Amino acid sequence: MSLLEVKNLVVEFPGRRGTLRALDDISFSIAPGEILGVVGESGAGKSLTGAAIIGLLEPPGRVASGQILLEGQRIDNLSNEEMRHIRGRRIGAIFQDPLTSLNPLYTVGRQLTETILAHLPVNAAEARQRAIQLLKDTGIPAAEERIDHYPHQFSGGMRQRVVIALALAAEPKLIVADEPTTALDVSIQAQIITLLKNICKSRGAAVMLITHDMGVIAETCDRVAVLYAGRVAEIGPVHDVINQPSHPYTSGLMASIPDMTMDRERLNQIDGAMPRLNAIPRGCAYNPRCPKTFDRCMTDRPDLMDAGATRAACWLHAGAATQAEVTA
Amino acid sequence: MSAAATKSKALVQAHDLAKTFDVSAPWLNRVIERKPRTLLHAVDGVSFEIEKGKTLALVGESGCGKSTVARLLVGLYEPTRGGLTFDNQDAHAAFKGNDAKAMRRRIQMIFQDPYASLNPRWLVEDIIGEPLKEHGLITDKEQLKTRVGELLKSVGLSPLDMVKYPHQFSGGQRQRISIARALATEPEFLVCDEPTSALDVSVQAQVLNIMKDLQRERQLTYLFISHNLAVVRHVSDQVGVMYLGRLVELADKHTLFDTPRHPYTRMLLDAIPKMHDTGKARTPVQGEVPNPLNPPPGCAFNPRCPHVNDRCRTERPQLLSIGGIRIACHAVEEGRI
Secondary structure, three states: OOOEEEEEEEEEEEEOOEEEEEEEEEEEEEOOOOEEEEEOOOOOOHHHHHHHHOOOOOOOOEEEEEEEEEOOEEOOOOOHHHHHHHEOOOEEEEOOOOOOOOOOOOOHHHHHHHHHHHHOOOOHHHHHHHHHHHHHHOOOOOHHHHOOOOHHHOOHHHHHHHHHHHHHOOOOOEEEEEOOOOOOOHHHHHHHHHHHHHHHHHHOOEEEEEOOOHHHHHHHOOEEEEEEOOEEEEEEEHHHHHHOOOOHHHHHHHHOOOOOOOOOOOOOOOOOOOOOHHHOOOOOOOOOOOOOOOHHHHHOOOOOEEEOOEEEOOHHHOOHHHHHHHHO | OHHHHOOOOEEEEEEEEEEEEEOOOOHHHHHHHOOOOOEEEEEEEEEEEEEOOOEEEEEOOOOOOHHHHHHHHOOOOOOOEEEEEEOOEEHHHHHHOOOHHHHHHHEEEEOOOOOOOOOOOOOHHHHHHHHHHHOOOOOOHHHHHHHHHHHHHHOOOOHHHHHOOHHHOOHHHHHHHHHHHHHOOOOOEEEEEOOOOOOOHHHHHHHHHHHHHHHHHHOOEEEEEOOOHHHHHHHOOEEEEEEOOEEEEEEEHHHHHHOOOOHHHHHHHHOOOOOOOOOOOOOOOOOOOOOOOOOOOOOOOHHHOOOOOHHHHHOOOOOEEEOOEEEOOHHHHOOOO
16 A cells, blocks of 8 residues: 555635635655655746645645545644644655754754654653664764754754654654755755765655755656646656656756767757646647647646656557547 | 957956955944944955856855855945956946946846745746846847847746746756846846755756756856855865955866865865765764854864864964965965875
8 A cells, every 4th residue: 555645636725816826636655665866947836745734735725626544534624733743744745955953042952852752652861862873874873962952953965854854753654755956056065965865765764855956856756747737747667767768848857958978069958938827728738838739738637647656647549549530 | 349358368357356244233332332343254355257158166165255246246345445457347336336237238147046036926927037137238128028038948948838927837948037137138148146055956957957057058157156065066166265355266067076175175176975885984074164253263163174284273374375275274375285
């Protein structure tokens, strides 16, 4: 059974000038111990998907329909109080900016023990021991001393290790990591990614890794979901999505990344920009920018369908019969 | 000027540029708590040349002084030591003297964050037109409009966009507006401080393509600052690697990426995620950048370097020309690596 299952998730923002649909029919699942990458441009709905799963949608945003199941239990319709027990205990969260996700007024030890005491049946001394062990596990040198330091006394990379320790404090089954390395330098990024990968493997936790960095996805994830304008454009094993993308958007995205091994005079660019939520075109949302667009793309919205090794939301992969029927 | 221009091929020459910031505690604290003055050597003796029409990229981790170099080059900071020669004139003397405007017209800057670098209350027309008016290049209103329209077209936007406000544009379009603004005075030298790091990859490709096209059309010279090595490899001719305020390696793009010599450059290159080798772990760089207020003695990289010996811990390596590149490393100099 999958650990997390998201079924036809729709997130809407009601407003005075109509309702904006920010996530439109998103479905995916994560198996225990698996790392799923979620990529997409800014505004594609990556972070919103993460926020919906951990129950931290900013009002007026709401789950309009669909289901989120954690170990078979629905968690999208729980009250705030019930959700508070799941968050931290069963789902850990790591955010982009390690400075804003730690409280500057408390020592890291106090923040860690608070989380441990809130979720696990231990006493204060045990919680402190546990916190020191967590800091050691995340590679913080001299953890016994560092535990009494304040966040500002840590460097960016070290702070992100503290945040990871905090997310792991109650041994959650699922970790939602939203751009965990974006604020870090490339050398520190490699350290954090390696840490995240190893620590999740050793504890058997599943990870949903949200990022816009394809390089990070490539080395970390088992599967990847590419989001575009609030929908899943393509989902599949990371190797296939990167090397043989089936959706024209994924191929365009891959080609626009400067490559270390190839010399090109110009980068391949996708013209135009992602549509705004209040102006999503009819049919496939990618049709104004797609080089392979045909009649059906203009009228019908594609759902995910089998496309080789991956699943893509693109009419190019609707069986030959239906395609002939449309073009005829 | 044309006679002077033949003296040297390089359009931009920085020699021993240094910038020190005083980050001491306030005077009273220093007196009462007996704290000494603390100086931060943000840039500590950086020298390079850029030929006309070429791109020099500076790479390095945060805090290594890349952006300070950019600000020194456009005259936003005055150097503590050393100088900058632009087209065989002393640029910092010019920034202070009567030629300040003329010099500023020829050197322009593109900033990192397109959300912060455009005034949200101004129309695009005013944003791009301001340098034209400020430098007295165009005074006639109609001509100004035509020129702003041309500039917008040159960066792939429509002249009709000039009556909009910055918030009506996406990040990539805003960055094009800042490029159009920088191009307004027809500069010869553009300093680009992380121009694409706030952008998505697909938009980054659009902006990088525009920058390359403009360079070809107008013989622009770029100083390109970035921490993204793949982007640097794409845009640059020469690459300088900085560490704690100093250049550690300066070489031709192909030489640097194919045969990196400095241990730090090698570590940086190893740390890049390889897109097509899925699931392969990178070699993480050990350790972190030391505190610049209290850099280690000798070579600043010595605590993280796998080839360290006693000399590295005591003597600071100079930037030497070895085998066609410039490098500051005792191990390379002694032939140990």
